[in-house]
Amino acid sequence: MITCQTVAKSYSDEVSIGPVDLHIPAGGITALVGPNGAGKSTLLTMIGRLLGMDRGAIEIAGYDVASTKSKDLAKIVSILRQENHFITRLTIRQLVGFGRFPYSAGRLTVVDEDVINKAISFLGLEELENRYLDELSGGQRQRAYVAMVLAQDTEYVLLDEPLNNLDMRHSVQMMKHLRRAATELRRTIVIVLHDINFAAHYADHICAMKNGEVSHFGTPDEIMRETVLSEIFDTRVDVVEGPRGRLAVYY
CATH class of the missing domain: 3.40.50.300 (P-loop containing nucleotide triphosphate hydrolases)
Known part of the structure; x- marks a missing residue:
């Protein structure tokens, strides 16, 4: 607790x-x-x-x-603040990869890549993983940030x-993702x-x-x-x- x-x-x-x-x-x-x-x-x-x-x-x-x-x-423990200051010319996959830094110190292993894949898949970002952050909608960007946090693999x-x-639709989607993360x-x-x-x-x-x-x-x-x-x-x-x-x- x-x-x-x-x-x-x-x-x-x-x-x-x-x-x-x-x-x-x-x-x-x-x-x-x-x-x-x-x-x-x-x-x-x-x-x-x-x-x-x-x-x-x-x-x-x-x-x-x-x-x-x-x-x-x-x-x-991992934390996502209200305001995030990441370089916009990062792809989703690169961003999610930052979540593995406590384990890899920037040198991603096969295990790290597998965790990244699972986080991207969990948030439904597979088709967008090579898109840059400044090419995304607000909802897509928020999902990418949450995927990064989940990739840190903390309890x-x-x-x-x-x-x-986030608009109504994307707010509901985000809460459903978080409910699944807590449960599954x-x-x-x-x-x-x-x-x-x-x-x-x-x-x-x-x-x-x-x-x-x-x-x-x-x-x-x-x-x-x-x-x-x-x-x-x-x-x-x-x-x-x-x-x-x-x-x-x-x-």
Whole structure:
């Protein structure tokens, strides 16, 4: 599991995150939700050690995030940030190959190539693997980034708003891919989402954040309640029974 103990980060006297105490179970999808500025992305990047903590401790599968060697941590957890700065004249296959760096240090082996093939196939990118990133649509590019993360072959996968800039169709496709990765590849996926209905349908657990702290944590059934959602988002939210589960209505 992922354990956060009194984790905190201060940017100023007015802006701070924590203290956060959180236990994210191994397996399945855990969605981080909440209003803008709640601290979702900050917490995720601290878990992935892309941002340092001011105090507290984070463990992933028993490994201390702050003290574990980078080369060892990279075989335990992978992270995809909101903004990616890769050279656009990379092909999809070259990009996905970066996911094997913790194992190959840039010298791909037959084993690496096999993992790359499987990641590309899993995301349905076989026909596009030799296309350059700047030749792709937003949805195709996002799938390529997720394929890169899956090729890193870590049990824990952290994704910061992977549905950004995706239309309805591609958002659904992406969530279906991630659901399959959690179920078929047995990955533990922690994902920052803005759409509470996507979280309710695809996640096993929902962690709701507000004002830099964990407000609620539970199953979708426990979180998808009018009083809970209205409190989290500071607006009236009605919950109705839809054809495929509970839906939040907030417009």
